[in-house]
Amino acid sequence: MDMIDLRSDTVTRPSSGMRQAMAAAPVGDDQYGEDPSVNRLQDRIAELLGKEAALFVPSGTMANQIGLKVLTRPGDEVVLGHEAHIVWHESGAGAANSGVQFTPVGEGGLFTADDLAATYKPPGHIVFPPTTLVAVENTHNRGGGVVFPQSDAIAVAALAREHGMASYLDGARLFNAAVTSGRSLADLAAPFDLVSIALSKGLGCPIGSVLTGSREIIARAHRARRMFGGAMRQSGILAAAGLWALDHNLDRLAEDHAHARLLAERLAGLPGVELNLATVQSNIVIFRLAANMPDAAMIVTRAAELGVLVSAFAARTVRAVTHLDVTREECRRAGDLLAQVIARREL
Numbered sequence: 369m370d371m372i373d374l375r376s377d378t379v380t381r382p383s384s385g386m387r388q389a390m391a392a393a394p395v396g397d398d399q400y401g402e403d404p405s406v407n408r409l410q411d412r413i414a415e416l417l418g419k420e421a422a423l424f425v426p427s428g429t430m431a432n433q434i435g436l437k438v439l440t441r442p443g444d445e446v447v448l449g450h451e452a453h454i455v456w457h458e459s460g461a462g463a464a465n466s467g468v469q470f471t472p473v474g475e476g477g478l479f480t481a482d483d484l485a486a487t488y489k490p491p492g493h494i495v496f497p498p499t500t501l502v503a504v505e506n507t508h509n510r511g512g513g514v515v516f517p518q519s520d521a522i523a524v525a526a527l528a529r530e531h532g533m534a535s536y537l538d539g540a541r542l543f544n545a546a547v548t549s550g551r552s553l554a555d556l557a558a559p560f561d562l563v564s565i566a567l568s569k570g571l572g573c574p575i576g577s578v579l580t581g582s583r584e585i586i587a588r589a590h591r592a593r594r595m596f597g598g599a600m601r602q603s604g605i606l607a608a609a610g611l612w613a614l615d616h617n618l619d620r621l622a623e624d625h626a627h628a629r630l631l632a633e634r635l636a637g638l639p640g641v642e643l644n645l646a647t648v649q650s651n652i653v654i655f656r657l658a659a660n661m662p663d664a665a666m667i668v669t670r671a672a673e674l675g676v677l678v679s680a681f682a683a684r685t686v687r688a689v690t691h692l693d694v695t696r697e698e699c700r701r702a703g704d705l706l707a708q709v710i711a712r713r714e715l
């Protein structure tokens with residue numbers, strides 16, 4: 369049976385065009401700064417996002433961990449949205465690597481400058497941990513792929529600057545946010561000191577994220593990457609996939625969003641399903657199962673038996689993500705098959 373794999377936008381396989389670009393990439397030893405493909409990718413991302421410099425790293429998790437490392441000191445407080453990737457999906461690394469503690473604020477992954485102001489703790493206080501970093505996630509994964517409102521991003525980063533805090537943007541899916549909001553990547557990145565983007569999500573690359581910011585912050589990130597074991601050698605083979613994706617896979621992201629909408633509209637309103645269509649803003653569909661329904665693990669198992677792979681995101685929460693390796697027709701079929709599984713209802 370051909371499975372329709374909607375577990376994540378990370379399950380894509382590099383296309384033959386991408387593989388050819390990787391095979392043909394000019395390379396050198398990146399730790400001598402001599403890999404032309406890596407240098408080109410870093411320059412291109414810095415320019416796209418309107419920053420001075422950029423650094424290619426192996427994963428989005430490492431990008432986030434480097435961000436925490438260079439923008440905080442042990443014992444500091446980091447303010448972010450609820451269910452941030454940094455808190456939920458990085459195996460406790462922020463506490464282990466950088467010794468920071470996290471204070472989630474707001475709702476559904478989003479928050480405002482007022483939320484930040486209400487929890488802000490100044491340096492030098494005798495009992496409070498100093499708030500030295502605010503981190504925004506755009507789009508927000510566990511929030512259902514929602515776009516962080518730009519007016520809030522600007523206000524949050526401005527307040528951070530006023531108080532001497534740093535600001536970080538986890539933009540693993542910033543390309544999706546750009547499509548939905550109609551804003552440029554540079555606009556979305558502008559408020560923040562340091563920004564990450566992922567090549568291995570909607571852009572369909574096998575590996576890679578890029579950090580971008582001022583020359584000074586990227587120089588520090590360079591050292592942290594080495595400390596974390598993420599410095600590579602002829603990594604131009606990987607960077608070439610990113611360069612190819614920027615040319616070929618950016619313009620099609622809107623299709624993924626349309627497919628997610630199709631799937632969400634099929635599922636919203638089914639008895640036993642809680643799905644807020646307002647949160648379906650990009651390529652992610654998250655729905656909850658009512659208390660009288662089978663739990664997420666059971667729905668995932670039954671869907672797999674019919675040929676659809678989705679993720680149990682929490683006990684009663686299921687996530688489906690569209691991407692360049694599933695067609696509109698497959699998303700339509702996945703919706704019908706999931707509806708069939710949900711209609712069975714028996715526990």
Ligand SMILES: *Cc1c(COP(=O)(O)O)cnc(C)c1O
Pocket residue numbers: 426427428429430432453454505507508509538540541566568577
């Ligand atoms: C996927 C993701 C990451 C981490 O990327 P990996 O390459 O899987 O480590 C970070 N932040 C967000 C919001 C993500 O969705």
